[in-house]
Amino acid sequence: MVDIYFPEINKSSDHVSNFFDRAPARTSDVLYEEAASQFRFGYDALSAIATNIAPSGDFLTAEEWRSSKYYREGVEISEDGVYESVAESLATASDRRFRRDLTLSNAKRGFGMGVARFGASMVGAIGDPLNIGLSVLAPVALGYSAAARAASASVQAGVRARAGVTAGRVAAGAGEATVGALAFEPIALIGAEFQQDPDYGLFDSFVNLTAGAILGGAVG
DSSP: OOOOOOOOOOOOHHHHHHHHHHHHOOOHHHHHHHHHHHHTTTHHHHHHHHHSOOOOEEEEOOHHHSSSSOOOHHHHOOTOEEEHHHHHHHHHHHHHHHHHHHTTTTTTSHHHHHEEEEEHHHHHHHOOHHHHHHHHHHHHHHHTOHHHHHHHHHHHHHHHHHHHHHHHHHHHHHHHHHHHHOOOOOOOOHHHHTOOTTEEEEHHHHHHHHHHHHHHHHHO
16 A cells, blocks of 8 residues: 655645745846837837727727727727727737737846836937937928027027037037927826826936937937
8 A cells, every 4th residue: 555645735825925036037138128119119109199099900898998909908998889999909008018928027126227228218218210300300390480490599609618619519419309398298197198198207207308309419
């Protein structure tokens, strides 16, 4: 006769609550998510606005949407229903946030990692085609305003007197591009609202404005 040992079942949930501390995400994955989310931010915001302004596809009732492949827990739509293109946009944004948040919540802690994540966000924002476009177009748009031209000339003259011609151009370009980035912020907020993104806040605005100033200074 053979004795069989059945170990007692461990019902502790510590392994779940401590999982992220014991198995952190790779640093490369964390930095990629930080950079990628900033890089595509402008496109995603404008795309969400365009989709909501000019929706396409079949119109889904609320019940059809709940049983469709576009349904995501936590996403809300009108009880009247939603167009398929809007439903797809919401589902895509929700999936993107889920992947990003899963990686970032699993990131290693520490000052060095925080600095690296901020740097990755800045790199992504600087590479955002929308930020690049604003840094080029903002000085052109401000050139149509006599007051803006006078203010820019005053800044250039003041900085040039202290630090030289190049520094004056950099300062003026940075200021003009920052104004352009600031003008885009209401659009960015609308885009974030259409995507039902609760995470867009002051830090993202700061990153976008700083990236605009850096790009504007380079163009200047």
